[in-house]
Amino acid sequence: MRPPRRLHQFEPAESNYETELTWLRDRGVRIDEKGRIIVSLPTPDDEDELCDRDEEEASITELMRREVGRRDGGSRGRRRRSVPKASQRMPARSAHPVNPPRVGRPAIGAEVRVYVQTTISPQTRETITRRGLTLADVLDKCAQELADDV
Amino acid sequence: MTSDDLAEDKPFPVPFGRPRLGQPRRVRVTTTIEPSKLACLRKHGLRMKKSLGQLADEYVCCHFLEPEQVEP
Secondary structure: OOOOOOOHHHHHHHHHHHHHHHHHHHOOOOEOOOOOEOOOOOOHHHHHHHHHHHHHHHHHHHHHHHHOOHHHOOOOOOOOOOOOOOOOOOOOOOOOOOOOOOOOOOOOOOOOOEEEEEEEOHHHHHHHHHOOOOHHHHHHHHHHHHHHHO | OOOOOOEEOOOOOOOOOOOOOOOOOOEEEEEEEOHHHHHHHHHHHHHHOOOHHHHHHHHHHHHHOOHHHOOO
């Protein structure tokens, strides 16, 4: 019977393994005589260290959470603006709604409206209120008719 | 809004003294209008010697009121 032939191609692999074991030993990993890595649970001393670290971190968190005075306002984070009560809200400027301010360059065909103060008869006011119109609508239509006539 | 933005439109003719008896007081209203339309209405108002409010009164009388509803 022929003895098992040693394959030369495995030698580099074995040497790599040895190098790896040496590298592990150098870094404090315990390896037995057969090359097995000894897995060990942390000793009670190590556990105490870990627990201490956790407690320390917890205590810092607790400090941040509890010991910062709520009245100081520093720990409240971003404050939100409270919704104003109905009584605190700004009253409507007038019966006529004004277009909200627009951002950007003026759009073609839409002019910026200017304020005008005038007097109308109470009957006119009642009529346009009853019809759900505004004086601005009436003036717009009036101007439109005049422009059409010309 | 500045004072320049708010143009006051005075009625024609401007009544002096206290209001006449039986004449309802006019209501002061602030509104907005496009400048081009304001120019058009002012031009027409100057020609007819009427204010913007009086033009609005006239328009409402002609378009929204029945003849019997119109106050003298």
